Structure formats: C-alpha cells, structure tokens
Amino acid sequence: MIVLKNVRPYGEDAVDIRVEDGVITEIGKDLTAGEIFDAQGAVALPGFVDLHTHLREPGREDTETIETGSRAAALGGYTAVFAMANTDPVADNAVVVEHVWRRGREVGLVDVHPVGAVTVGLKGEKLAELGTMARSQANVRLFSDDGLCVADPLIMRRALEYTKALDAVIAQHAEEPRLTVGAQAHEGETAARLGLAGWPAVAEEAIVARDCLLARHVGARLHVCHVSTAGTVDVLAWAKARGTRVSAEVTPHHLLLDDSRLATYDPVNKVNPPLRGHSDAAALRQALADGVVDCVATDHAPHAPQDKDCEWSAARPGMLGLQTALGIVVKTMVEPGLLDWRGVARVMSERPAEIAGLPDHGRPIAVGEPATLALVDPDARWTVDGAALASIAGNTPYEGMELPGAVIATLLRGRFTARDGKVA
Amino acid sequence: MAPRDRGATDPAGRRELLTPGDVARTIARMAHQVIEKTSLDASEARPVVLLGIPTRGVPLARRLAAKIAEFTDVTVPTGTLDVTLYRDDLRRRPTRPLGATELPASGVDDALVILVDDVLFSGRTIRSALDALRDAGRPRAVQLAVLVDRGHRELPIRADYVGKNVPTARTEEVSVLFAEIDGRDAVLLNRGDTP
Amino acid sequence: MRHLLGADRLDADTALAILDTADGLKRTLLGREVKKLPTLRGRTVITMFYENSTRTRVSFEIAGKWMSADVVNVSAGGSSVGKGESLRDTALTLAAAGADCVIVRHPASGAAHRLAGWLSDVGTCVVNAGDGTHEHPTQALLDAATLRDRLGGIDGRRIGIVGDVLHSRVARSNVHLLTTLGAEVVVVAPPTLLPTALADWPVSGLTVSYDLDAELPTLDAVMMLRVQAERMHGGFFPSAREYAVHYGLNATRLAMLPEHAVVLHPGPMLRGMEIAHAVADSPRAAITEQVANGVHVRMAVLYHLLAGEEDQA
Numbered sequence: 001m002i003v004l005k006n007v008r009p010y011g012e013d014a015v016d017i018r019v020e021d022g023v024i025t026e027i028g029k030d031l032t033a034g035e036i037f038d039a040q041g042a043v044a045l046p047g048f049v050d051l052h053t054h055l056r057e058p059g060r061e062d063t064e065t066i067e068t069g070s071r072a073a074a075l076g077g078y079t080a081v082f083a084m085a086n087t088d089p090v091a092d093n094a095v096v097v098e099h100v101w102r103r104g105r106e107v108g109l110v111d112v113h114p115v116g117a118v119t120v121g122l123k124g125e126k127l128a129e130l131g132t133m134a135r136s137q138a139n140v141r142l143f144s145d146d147g148l149c150v151a152d153p154l155i156m157r158r159a160l161e162y163t164k165a166l167d168a169v170i171a172q173h174a175e176e177p178r179l180t181v182g183a184q185a186h187e188g189e190t191a192a193r194l195g196l197a198g199w200p201a202v203a204e205e206a207i208v209a210r211d212c213l214l215a216r217h218v219g220a221r222l223h224v225c226h227v228s229t230a231g232t233v234d235v236l237a238w239a240k241a242r243g244t245r246v247s248a249e250v251t252p253h254h255l256l257l258d259d260s261r262l263a264t265y266d267p268v269n270k271v272n273p274p275l276r277g278h279s280d281a282a283a284l285r286q287a288l289a290d291g292v293v294d295c296v297a298t299d300h301a302p303h304a305p306q307d308k309d310c311e312w313s314a315a316r317p318g319m320l321g322l323q324t325a326l327g328i329v330v331k332t333m334v335e336p337g338l339l340d341w342r343g344v345a346r347v348m349s350e351r352p353a354e355i356a357g358l359p360d361h362g363r364p365i366a367v368g369e370p371a372t373l374a375l376v377d378p379d380a381r382w383t384v385d386g387a388a389l390a391s392i393a394g395n396t397p398y399e400g401m402e403l404p405g406a407v408i409a410t411l412l413r414g415r416f417t418a419r420d421g422k423v424a
Numbered sequence: 425m426a427p428r429d430r431g432a433t434d435p436a437g438r439r440e441l442l443t444p445g446d447v448a449r450t451i452a453r454m455a456h457q458v459i460e461k462t463s464l465d466a467s468e469a470r471p472v473v474l475l476g477i478p479t480r481g482v483p484l485a486r487r488l489a490a491k492i493a494e495f496t497d498v499t500v501p502t503g504t505l506d507v508t509l510y511r512d513d514l515r516r517r518p519t520r521p522l523g524a525t526e527l528p529a530s531g532v533d534d535a536l537v538i539l540v541d542d543v544l545f546s547g548r549t550i551r552s553a554l555d556a557l558r559d560a561g562r563p564r565a566v567q568l569a570v571l572v573d574r575g576h577r578e579l580p581i582r583a584d585y586v587g588k589n590v591p592t593a594r595t596e597e598v599s600v601l602f603a604e605i606d607g608r609d610a611v612l613l614n615r616g617d618t619p
Numbered sequence: 620m621r622h623l624l625g626a627d628r629l630d631a632d633t634a635l636a637i638l639d640t641a642d643g644l645k646r647t648l649l650g651r652e653v654k655k656l657p658t659l660r661g662r663t664v665i666t667m668f669y670e671n672s673t674r675t676r677v678s679f680e681i682a683g684k685w686m687s688a689d690v691v692n693v694s695a696g697g698s699s700v701g702k703g704e705s706l707r708d709t710a711l712t713l714a715a716a717g718a719d720c721v722i723v724r725h726p727a728s729g730a731a732h733r734l735a736g737w738l739s740d741v742g743t744c745v746v747n748a749g750d751g752t753h754e755h756p757t758q759a760l761l762d763a764a765t766l767r768d769r770l771g772g773i774d775g776r777r778i779g780i781v782g783d784v785l786h787s788r789v790a791r792s793n794v795h796l797l798t799t800l801g802a803e804v805v806v807v808a809p810p811t812l813l814p815t816a817l818a819d820w821p822v823s824g825l826t827v828s829y830d831l832d833a834e835l836p837t838l839d840a841v842m843m844l845r846v847q848a849e850r851m852h853g854g855f856f857p858s859a860r861e862y863a864v865h866y867g868l869n870a871t872r873l874a875m876l877p878e879h880a881v882v883l884h885p886g887p888m889l890r891g892m893e894i895a896h897a898v899a900d901s902p903r904a905a906i907t908e909q910v911a912n913g914v915h916v917r918m919a920v921l922y923h924l925l926a927g928e929e930d931q932a
Binding site for chain 3: 312
C-alpha cells in the first residue's frame with residue numbers, strides 16, 4: 001500500500017491518493033500508510049501512451065534495446081509504448097511480435113505493445129499475416145509499415161478492409177514515394193537554398209486524403225502517423241467532418257521545431273517526415289488543441305553516432321523523443337495556453353489508449369481505476385543532455401535546451417517505474 | 425639627443441622628428457647622393473631604376489626621381505615592387521592586401537635597381553624585396569635608399585642612402601607621413617607602450 | 620576568413636578583397652617564365668575529391684603549387700575514401716597528418732560545412748570545391764573576376780543565369796555573390812528546373828523568368844549552365860531538342876544580346892545543347908578567361924585563408 005501525498009489530479013486541487021494492489025482505492029485528505037510518497041503538489045496525469053516508438057530490438061541493439069527504451073519511457077512518464085515494426089527481422093509475423101511482447105514483459109517498466117507490419121518485409125506488396133499477429137500472445141491491434149508508406153492504393157484498401165475483422169487499426173506513414181524520390185528536407189525556401197532535395201507537403205497530404213477516402217469507402221479505421229503539414233490538418237478536419245473514422249498523431253518535434261534549424265546541416269535535425277515550415281508547426285499546435293489531431297506520439301528513433309555524425313544525405317532520419325515529449329508539450333501547448341492539464345491527459349494518454357484499444361491505460365484518476373500515473377512537477381526546468389538520457393543513442397535535437405515540466409514519478413499498476421529522475 | 429627633442433609632441437603623443445621642411449631637404453640630399461654615387465649625369469651612365477616598396481616607399485621613389493630630374497635633367501625610370509607575397513611574417517598579422525608591382529617598361533634586367541622604402545628596421549622587408557626582385561628580373565646591381573634608419577637589424581642588410589639615422593627603442597614606432605597618402609609630410613616617433 | 624564554405628556567407632568587402640588579390644596575383648605573374656611565389660611555403664593543402672572534376676581539381680592544384688604550398692591530391696578511387704571510411708574519419712586523419720587546408724568536392728550538400736565543424740578544433744581550414752547541389756563558391760568568384768575584367772564592374776549590371784538552376788551549385792553561389800556585389804540577377808529556366816520559392820529567398824536583386832528571349836536584350840552578361848545528362852531523362856523537360864530550342868544559346872539569341880554583353884559557361888559545355896558551337900567560340904564568350912581566372916582566384920582564396928594570422932575569425 002502506498003499513499004501519494006499532495007498530488008493535484010489534472011493540475012486541480014491537491015489530494016492524497018491511496019494505492020492498493022495496483023488500484024486507486026481512496027482519494028482524500030490526510031491519508032496515511034506504510035509507504036508515503038510526498039509529491040509536493042505535482043500534477044497527476046494518467047500514464048502516457050506512445051503510439052509510435054522505435055525500440056530497435058531485434059536488429060539494432062547498439063542503438064536501443066527494449067530494456068533501455070523501456071527505461072527512457074518510464075522516465076518520460078510513459079506506461080505503454082507501441083514498438084514499431086521496422087526491426088530486423090521485421091515484425092511481420094507472430095514470432096517477432098511475441099518476442100518483443102515477451103521482452104517488454106520481462107523488463108516490466110512499461111507495457112510494450114508490438115506494432116505489426118502491414119505488408120511482408122515492409123515491402124508494400126503482400127499483406128503480412130495480420131490475423132495471426134492479432135491472435136498471438138502479443139495481441140497486436142496496431143499495424144504499420146512505418147518508415148515506409150503503404151503506397152499501393154489497392155494494398156492499402158485491402159489492409160484497411162481486412163483489419164475491420166480484427167478490431168485493429170492501420171497506422172499509415174503518409175509519404176507518396178514518387179513525389180519524395182531522394183527527398184532530404186521539407187520542400188521550401190530553406191531546402192532549396194541549402195541544395196537539399198525537397199520532400200513536398202503534398203506528398204503527405206495526397207496520401208492522407210486518399211487513405212481517408214479509402215477508409216470511409218470500406219468503413220474501416222485509419223490512423224495517420226506523425227502529421228507534419230498544415231495541409232494535412234485541413235484534410236483531416238474535412239474527413240472528420242464527414243464522419244471518416246480517422247485519427248492522427250503529431251510528434252513533439254513537429255510541434256516545436258522547423259526547417260530553420262537546417263542551416264548547419266547537422267543531421268540531428270534530419271527526420272522523416274522532415275521538419276516543416278514555421279507556419280506548419282503553428283497549424284499543428286492549433287490542430288492538437290482543437291482535437292483535429294488526436295494525440296502526441298514521439299516517433300522516438302534512436303540512431304548510432306556514425307549514422308548521424310556524417311554528411312546530411314548519408315544520415316538516417318529520426319530523433320529521440322521519449323524523455324523530452326512532456327517538456328515539449330508543456331513548452332508548446334501548456335505554456336502558451338493551448339492546452340490545460342486535462343488536455344495534456346487527453347493527448348498524451350486518453351486518446352492514444354483509445355485509438356490503440358488499451359483498456360487499462362488512459363483511465364480517469366478515480367477510485368477503482370488502475371494506478372497507472374505520471375506525476376509531473378510543472379514548475380521544474382531542466383536542461384537536455386543527450387548523453388544523460390536513458391537511451392543508448394544520444395541523437396536528441398534538444399541538446400542544451402531548457403525544457404519546462406519534469407516527470408518526478410511514473411507508476412504502472414501501482415508500482416513505481418520511475419521516481420525522482422531514476423528508474424525505480 | 426638634441427634632434428629628438430627638437431620636435432613638438434602631437435595630441436596622439438607622437439613626437440615630430442622631421443618637419444615638412446626637413447623631409448624636403450632630406451630627400452633633396454638623398455637625390456644628390458644618388459646622382460653622385462651612380463654617376464647618373466655622366467655621359468655613358470648605365471641604366472638606373474628606382475623601385476618604391478608599397479606603401480610609402482612609392483611616393484618616396486617618385487620624389488627622389490623628381491629631385492634627380494630637377495638637378496640633372498635625367499629621368500630615372502620609376503616603378504613599384506610589392507613584397508607582400510614574399511614576406512616571412514605573413515602569419516603574424518591579419519591577412520594583408522596585396523600592393524602593386526609596376527615595373528618600368530624598360531624592365532630591370534641589367535639595370536642598377538635602387539629599392540626605396542620609408543623606414544629600415546629589421547631588414548626583413550628588404551630581404552623579401554630582394555626575393556621579389558629576383559623573380560622580376562636580373563638587375564646588374566641592387567642598392568637601397570631609406571628615409572629613416574632606426575636600427576635593430578635582424579639581417580645583414582644595410583642601406584646605401586639614408587635620409588636620417590634615428591636611434592630608437594625596440595618598443596617605439598617610427599611613422600613616416602607623406603602628403604600624397606597622409607595629407608602632410610612628417611616623420612614621427614611614437615613611444616609605444618612606454619610611459 | 621577561417622573557411623570558404625559558401626558565397627552566401629561572403630560579405631562584399633571580403634569578396635572584393637579576394638577579387639583584388641586575384642587581380643594582383645594575375646598582374647604579378649603576367650609574362651613570368653617561372654610562375655612560383657614563395658608565399659605558402661611549408662603549408663600543406665589537400666584536395667579531397669569525392670566526385671570527378673579534373674578541371675576544378677587541377678585548378679586548385681596549380682593554385683596551390685604556384686603559391687609553393689605542398690599539394691596532395693586524395694581521390695575517392697585511390698584511398699580509404701573508396702573503402703567506406705566515413706567523411707569524418709578521413710577528414711580527421713588528413714588533419715592529423717598535418718593538412719593546413721582541405722579542399723573538398725562532395726556529392727552531398729553541406730559536406731564542406733560538416734567538415735568545417737569536425738575540424739573546428741584543429742585549425743585546418745576548409746574550402747568548398749562544390750557540395751552536392753548547394754554551392755561552389757570559387758566558381759562564383761572566378762565568374763565575378765571574369766565579369767569585372769569584361770564589364771569593368773559588377774555593381775548595377777544585369778546578369779542572366781540560364782538553365783538547370785535547381786541542381787546547380789554554380790547558380791546558387793553566383794546568385795549570392797553577384798547580388799552581394801550589387802548586380803541584378805535574373806534566373807531563367809523552365810519551371811521544373813527552378814528551386815522552390817526563389818522569390819522568397821533572402822536575396823535582394825533576384826528575379827525569375829521563364830522566357831530567355833525576353834531577357835536577353837536587357838542583359839550585360841549571360842551565364843549558361845550545363846544540363847546534366849541524368850536530368851534529360853528525369854522528366855524535367857520533354858526532350859533535349861525542345862530544351863535547346865527554348866533555352867539554348869544559339870547565334871540568333873547571341874545577336875539579341877547587347878553589343879557589350881558577355882557569355883559565360885562554367886564548363887564542361889554540352890555544345891549544341893545549352894550553347895551552340897559558334898557561340899562558345901565567339902569573342903563574346905569568356906569561357907577560356909574563366910578558366911585562367913580560376914587559378915588566380917583560387918590562389919587568392921588560399922592566400923586569404925592561409926597567409927594571415929592563425930586565429931582570425
């Protein structure tokens with residue numbers, strides 16, 4: 001039995017919360033117990049759920065493992081993460097997804113849910129055994145070829161249709177491949193000046209529009225990964241208004257950063273989809289506040305130093321995100337007044353849990369609910385140090401940046417997984 | 425010490441060693457020395473060329489030539505020789521702009537070349553000039569004329585014509601001003617950092 | 620100046636100082652039998668070419684040698700560069716071996732900037748000899764030197780840059796340098812070969828046109844860019860023939876230029892494609908002068924990088 005003293009659920013009035021057997025059993029004043037955790041007025045939120053994480057195991061354990069990624073997740077306030085399928089071997093079969101699921105359970109710091117590949121080998125040609133993965137121990141409910149787009153409209157249609165029977169959702173990495181041949185950076189004034197081949201916004205928007213039409217046509221659900229352009233926001237608003245079952249995520253880096261950072265050619269800023277224009281970032285923040293974009297997902301993508309400390313075109317795209325996500329959301333959404341703490345709970349926990357169909361995450365902070373929580377000191381400020389992050393890789397674009405809001409503790413079903421900045 | 429104490433001290437703390445009148449007289453004397461030593465006015469005089477080293481060797485060479493013409497009716501071909509690319513101290517200072525090298529149309533081959541500079545100090549500029557001159561042609565002989573010799577030689581170099589010998593401390597600076605560049609003629613001594 | 624990475628970072632004073640030095644070097648060496656200056660004795664210059672470009676590499680090599688630097692050529696074929704060693708390791712190795720200056724040509728935009736970053740602690744300076752589709756600053760400087768010779772100046776002149784601007788580092792460097800020096804630059808190309816949002820570039824004096832014939836009578840100089848073979852098959856325009864008809868500089872178009880106007884081409888030329896045979900060989904063309912100026916400009920760049928105090932900003 002633990003009592004969390006002096007916590008403020010959703011940033012509201014301070015209370016004490018009693019936790020027994022992983023469940024919240026009492027919320028009140030002046031509760032006592034054997035173990036007391038004095039939260040000193042920290043904001044209590046439901047534990048965060050990340051629909052988009054690259055844990056790199058199996059295949060690139062030199063950059064991240066399920067264990068180190070789980071530690072980063074716990075320290076970042078996450079209690080569930082979805083591990084993308086672009087591992088080596090690809091998570092396109094029951095064996096690999098069950099391995100990831102089991103390793104996650106063994107580590108036990110965060111619920112690791114493997115994402116299954118939509119097509120065999122992420123090749124976009126032939127559907128993977130979605131049903132077998134759904135019925136495996138890993139209970140896969142989210143499928144994605146992330147990193148690559150399911151570009152063939154017929155394959156995408158079949159995938160959307162087929163998953164209807166599995167109560168699952170296809171998460172699309174929207175990137176028209178012909179429009180992005182050789183693409184290195186957001187197609188705009190900056191990339192043109194820097195001589196970097198353009199990744200045009202329309203390459204994302206065209207696929208999102210097509211997929212929304214397909215999803216509506218076949219009556220399936222669609223999830224759009226890492227929305228990056230103002231145009232995609234318009235497409236989503238239009239599709240949602242006409243009743244399409246579409247949800248969408250935005251990454252912290254697309255909320256905060258833009259392509260003005262590219263002038264140094266430092267590939268720490270290289271990511272796919274690329275950092276967009278200043279006005280795109282502003283549109284994404286507004287869309288997240290309005291609910292047109294449902295949630296925040298990190299697209300946490302560890303990379304080895306040799307894959308980043310090189311020339312721009314040779315570098316791999318992606319950046320770390322699990323431990324900095326909350327700070328970026330506070331900086332971009334809470335501080336400017338676009339979201340309150342209930343809003344943070346919605347975009348970081350409740351909506352992603354709902355989209356992925358996780359019954360015991362993103363729950364209300366109430367008696368009888370699982371004690372799966374993130375406790376946040378809203379007044380703390382900390383400086384990002386890539387080497388100090390829990391991931392093996394250090395490729396954070398926020399190096400040296402001061403971020404507001406620190407996770408002081410994370411609880412998964414009543415057990416501390418992180419406490420005072422350390423993995424518990 | 426009398427000459428050094430003669431001049432007035434300007435607002436920047438520089439003492440005037442030579443007044444405009446002194447400069448004119450000194451150049452005239454040097455011109456006479458050149459005429460005498462090179463037998464310029466002799467009937468079968470061999471060619472003489474004056475090469476000014478930028479920046480202030482250039483006006484000095486022109487004035488010497490003018491004085492020589494005034495005294496002898498002989499026009500001495502005059503040119504400029506930039507030594508920047510031949511310096512051995514380039515890395516000790518900010519990047520220097522190049523000066524002009526303009527040799528007289530007659531060239532320098534087989535001529536007596538008189539290098540002309542404002543101040544002779546370490547001798548390194550003249551060493552650079554000798555290297556530059558070697559790449560420019562093959563003079564019969566080379567001589568050196570300077571308005572001020574302030575001592576502190578670091579190389580075995582001496583001037584053939586000296587307007588004025590000025591004993592200095594190493595920390596002091598000697599500035600030669602010419603009206604063409606600086607708006608007035610003068611030779612100034614700046615005591616540098618010493619109080 | 621610590622490195623020469625791009626013309627976008629050159630201010631007018633620095634650019635003019637380099638051009639003046641190039642002029643001075645040209646005059647100094649004019650008519651000399653022995654083209655050797657002792658200025659950079661004992662300094663080591665390494666050319667590191669990850670793309671074949673005999674003309675640029677040789678131009679730098681001659682520039683270094685005429686200044687008495689020790690010039691070592693590293694080519695991607697004959698070294699560990701070809702064995703998959705990273706650019707960073709190669710650069711650090713060459714710096715540790717004593718390179719005072721690394722001249723790099725690389726297919727990746729920004730490669731020279733990355734090198735400069737990795738070498739920031741060791742004092743080796745970097746010259747960008749062409750990075751991807753980004754910049755080729757010494758080409759722009761030699762073009763500017765040629766234009767100064769022919770037109771008497773650059774300020775206030777109107778200069779057309781014609782052709783595959785999208786993929787051209789020469790065009791990018793020239794847009795920056797020529798506008799910095801006060802020229803009006805008009806970029807002429809089919810829309811498919813123009814970079815994005817040119818009008819939004821933070822460059823004053825830059826305009827865009829699709830119509831070469833309309834621009835020619837207004838130009839003091841026209842710079843024809845090479846159309847690379849791979850673009851011809853990339854769907855950027857329907858055919859080589861159609862390109863030549865609309866954007867090639869032929870004798871008829873040459874006649875539309877003002878009397879005094881100059882024709883430039885960075886080479887290598889595709890005669891009959893972007894430039895007609897007769898135009899390339901006409902006295903209006905300054906193409907061989909460009910090559911000669913290339914050596915003097917690169918000598919000047921090495922002088923400004925290597926012949927001053929070590930820790931200049």
